[in-house]
Amino acid sequence: MGVSPRSVRMKVLVLGSGVIGVTTAWYLARAGHEVVVVDRQDAAGRETSFANAGQLSYGYSSPWAGPGVPMKAVKWLLMHHRPFVFWPRPDPAMLSWLARMAANCTERAYRRNKGRMVRVAEYSRLALAELRAETGIEFDHRARGTVQLFRTQKQLDHVGDDTGVLDEYGVPWELLDLEGCIAAEPALARVRDRFVGGLRLPQDETGDAFLFTQRLAELACGAGVEFHLGVSVAGLRAEGGRVRAVETDHGDFTADAYVAALGSHTPAVLRPLGLRLPVYPIKGYSLTLPVTEEGAAPVSTVMDETYKIAITRLGSRIRVGGTAEIAGFSTSLRVPRRETLEHSVRDLFPDGGDIAAAQFWTGLRPMTPDGTPVIGRTPLPNLYTNTGHGTLGWTMACGSGRVLADIVSDRTPEIDVTDLGIARYGAG
Template identity: 45%
Template sequence: MHAIVLGAGVTGVTTAWYLRQAGFEVTVIDRQPAAGLETSYANGGQISVSHAEPWANPGAPLKVLKWLMKEDAPLLFRLRADPAQWRWGLQFLRECTPGRTAHNIRNIVNLGLYSREQLQRLRAATGIAYDQRQQGILHFYTSEQEYAAAQEPARIMREQGCELDMKTPEECVAIEPALAQCRAQIVGGSMTPSDESGDAHRFTQALAALAEQAGVKFRYQTRVLGCEREGQDLARVIVADANGEIERLTADRFVLCLGSFSRGLARELGVSLNIYPAKGYSMTLPVISPAHSYQVSLTDDEYKLVFSRLGDRLRVAGTAELNGYDSTLNLRRCEALLRRTRELFPQMVAPEGQPSGAQYWTGLRPATPSNLPYIGASRVGRLFLNTGHGTLGWTHSCGSAAALADLICGRRPELDYAFCGPELGAWAGRAQAAT
C-alpha cells in the first residue's frame, strides 16, 4: 500500500519512518528544500513529558488578561478580526475548567511517556545522533504563587506515571550548579530525571536520511495546491514542483502533517480542525563560559522559557504570540529572551553592551485550545491526521507517528489517548477489510 505524508517537519518525517517500518510505500511532500526547516528548525529542544500542564488551565484567563497587549508577555493574544482566532479563544476558555485541565494533562502525559519510549527504541535501533542529553529536565520557580499552583498538576502527572519530584532551592542548585547565579530568586523546583533534550532539527534531518535509505521518497520544493475527492474518500492531492509543473498524486492513505497550515487544507475537504498558529521564539547562544553554563535542560515556569544545551550551543526558547500567520521577528520579544537569560545567568552571557552572539528565530507552532494534537482518522476516507502538537511536537513526534501507524494498519495503539476519528475497534475492522 502507498501512503502520502504531507509535511516534512519532525511529525511528518517520523510518520513516514513508522509507516515505512510497517511495510508501506511512502512519499513525503514538502515545500521546503529539505526536512525540518520550519517549526522543527530551532525549537526549545526538550523531550519533556513533565511539560504537561496545558496553557488552558484555571489560572490562565486572568493571566491572559494581564498580559493582553504586553509585548513581552509569555502568552500574547493580538486580537484580530479573525473568526478562527475567536473560535480558538472561546474553546480555550472552555478548556480552562479544573475537570478539562485534568483530562488534558492525563492525555498529554500518556502520549509523552509513550513517545519518549518510542524515541529511545528508535535511537537504540538506529544509533541516530542529535546532540541528545539524558540528564532530565529541571523546572524552577521564581514565584511562590506559581510554585503553589504547580502542586496539583504535578500530582496528576505522578498519578499517570510521570516521575516528577518537587525540589528545594538548594536541591535545584545541586542538580544544576549554573542556577547558583540566580539562587536568591528560586523558591522551589521539580525534577523529571527521565526527560531528555536534543536538537529537533538535527534529528529530523538525520531520520529523513535514514528513511530515504529505507525507501521513503521525499519530494521537496513541492507545494500542495489542493485535493480531489471521490465520494467520501480523498482520491488525489494536487501538487506543483519547483518548476511549476502540476501533478495529481494518488495513494491508498494520506496523512496530514502540515502543522499550522493543516487547518486550511482540511477545511477544503470539509474537516474542521481548531488549530491556530502560536508564534514561538528561540535564541541560540554560543558557550562562552563553560563553568557558568547549564548542562541540565531547564524550564523557567514563571516566564515559560526552556533552556537546553545542544553541544557547544545554548538554546533558549518560549513565549507564544497568537497573531495569525505573521512570521516576522518581533525585536521586543527577542530582547525579552536575552534580558531574562541575563537576569538568571549573568556570568553565562556577554554583558549588556557587548555582542552576545545571539541568533534569533521564530516559528508557527500548530496549537489546539486543549494542547491535545489531532491523531487518527478523519471524517474523509483515506485521510488521517497527525497535527496540532503546539509546543510539544518534538516531545510527541515518535509516539504520535507510531500510534498513527498502528491505527492505519488496523492495530490498536499501545497507549490510552483521546484519538480522533472512529472508535478503534470499528476502525480496525474496516482497515483490515480494506487490506
C-alpha cells in the same frame, strides 16, 4: 514495542516533512508500506521544527488551557517581559479557537487534557529510546531532566496542581528547595537570589529537533521513503467519499492513504473537504547562542516559570525558547520578544553564553484549544491527521508517528487513541 509489517502493503502519502511528518514516514516504512513525503521546503525540518526550545518534556506536558488562565493572561499582557502577546484581528478562526480554549479552562478539562498529553508523551519517550537503540541516531541528546524554576513562593505553593496527574501516570518528580535546584543545575549557584525552589522531572531529555529530523529523514530514505521537497500542496481532491489525489504545483500525487501533517497549515487543506480542524498558529521565538563558559551554562533544561521560557543545553549551544504570540500566520521577528528571551537567560545564566552572537528565530506552533494533538482517522476513510502538537511536537513526535502508523496499518495501538482523533471536535 516491536514493529511488525502489515500483510497488505499500501502506498501512503505524507504531507509535511517536519519532525511529525518524518517520524510518521519512518514508522509507516517500518510497518512495510510504500511511503512518499511531500513538502514545500527544500529540506526536512525547515519550519516549526527548525529552532524550537529543544526540550523533550515528557513530564512537563500540560495544556495551556487551565483554571485561572484567562486571568493570568490579562496579567501576562501587562508585564514588561510578556510571556503572552495578543494582536487582535478580525479572524473568525482565531475567535473560535479562543472561545474553545476558554471552554477548556476548567479543572475537569485540564485534568482530562493533561492526562491525554502525558499518555502520548510517555509513549513517545519509550519510542524514542527504542529508535535511538535501533539506529544510533545522534542529535545533541542529553538525559538530565528538566527543572521548572520558581521565582516566587506562590509559584512553589501551587506545584500540586500538576503533580497529581503525574502520579496517575507514574511519572517521577522531585520537589526541590534552593539548594536542590543548584545541585541539579550548578550554574544557578551564581544567581541564588533569583529563585526559591523548583520541580524537577528527571525523565525529561533535551535534543536538537532539526538535527533529529534531518538525520531521521536520511534513515527513512535508506528504508525506501521517497521525498519530494520544494513541492507546494494546493489541496486535496476527493471523490466518492475518499481522497483521490493531492494537487500540487508539480502535478498530482496519488496514493492509497494520505496523512496530513502540515502543522498550522493543516486546517486550510482539510476545510474544502468539510472537515473543521481547530488548530491555530501560536507564534514562538527562540535564541541560539554559543556556550562561552562551561560551568556557567545549563546542563539540561531550566524552565523559567515566571516568563514561560525554556533555557536548554544543546551540545556547545544554548537554546532559549518561549513566548506565545497570537498573530495569525505572521513570521516577523519582533524586537521586544527577543528582549524577553535575553532578559531570562541573562538573569539566570549571565556568563553562560554569548548573547551578542545569538541567532534569533520564530516559528508557528500548531495548537489545539485543548492542547492535545489530533492523531488518527478522519470521516474520509483513507485520510488521517497527525498535527496540533503545539509546543510539544518534538516531545510527542515518535509516539505520534508510531501510533499513526498503527492506525493506518489497522493494528491496535499500544496506547488508547479513542480520544485523540478529529472526532472529538465533531468535525465533519
